[in-house]
Amino acid sequence: MNLSEIVPVKFTGDKMLVLDQTKLPGEQKYLEMTTKEDVFVAIKKMKVRGAPAIGVAAGYGLYISLRDYDGTNLNEFREKAHEVADYLVNARPTAVNLSWALKRMLARLDDFHGSVSGAKKLLFEEADRIRKEDEQSCRKMGEYGLTLLKPGMGILTHCNAGTLATAKYGTSLAPLYLGQEKNYRFRVFADETRPALQGARLTAWELSKAGIDVTLICDDMASIVMKNGWIDAVLVGCDRMAANGDGANKIGTSGVAILAKEYGIPFYMFVPTSTIDYDTPKGDDIEIELRDGREICEMWYKTRMAPVGIKTYNPSFDVTSAEYITAVVTEKGIVYPPYEENLQKLREK
């Protein structure tokens, strides 16, 4: 498969299109985004999901929400841009790439002096730059990540940090794609990742489409595949890494990390620098999204999975404590503990 065939967010002509990931793997359907509400709902309902892809959607989303502004007053245009950003930033709380991308767009706009049409052009160009940089950054993470792996290794994944979650390649799946080009023959075990099934619906789909050997397991099977000796490394993405190296990722990730430590298996977290939040000192300070309980009981299945009216608790992410992370792979290189100190050094690179 050519990875360019799977693009979660794209601009075709003057249309912003989002691949509706809630329909995958059954249907590949693009939705056109024409308003800020379309973009907000697409992010909230996880039609576009994965931290970097959410950042890309936010960038283009800001642009499409403002391009029909028909005034000529730049200050008023800026105010509107801040209003739209304040709205979009609330679509989901955990992945820092959402606020990171919006802040970056607004900073460019605030520094700009010229016409409103020039400001619109600048916003589009900045959104496009965020997308292109993400693609390059994923490629670099893939190259660094591959240096940690050997041909034939067994790999465990959790959630989807693949091409569907980024501009291209993915973060933690990028080394698998680059390894595939070199005939590394990895054997991948993909956790299904309840409740939204990103592992089953998305990771298993994109890896198998690429011809990579992938076996789908339920989340509660991670321990047995580790015990069987089938896993040589765990590769996961990240939604927000605190300054001390604690990393929030899809619910269940911290359990996988604890298991990996128990079995002596390296646990690698792939974190573009756009996902590091230096303003958040530690994992406990990261807001964990709580989602609708219907995801647990009915949403992804044809029949109900639980009694009507059952109480639910549905946190969408958890924080893996830095002590369980063997290394953090970024586009600027691989970072080892002590994270507090070594993540800071990345800022100078």
Ligand SMILES: CSC[C@@H](O)[C@@H](O)C(=O)COP(=O)(O)O
């Ligand atoms: C490169 S994507 C990294 C993370 O965003 C990913 O692992 C993840 O947890 C996605 O969660 P989701 O709820 O599907 O947006």
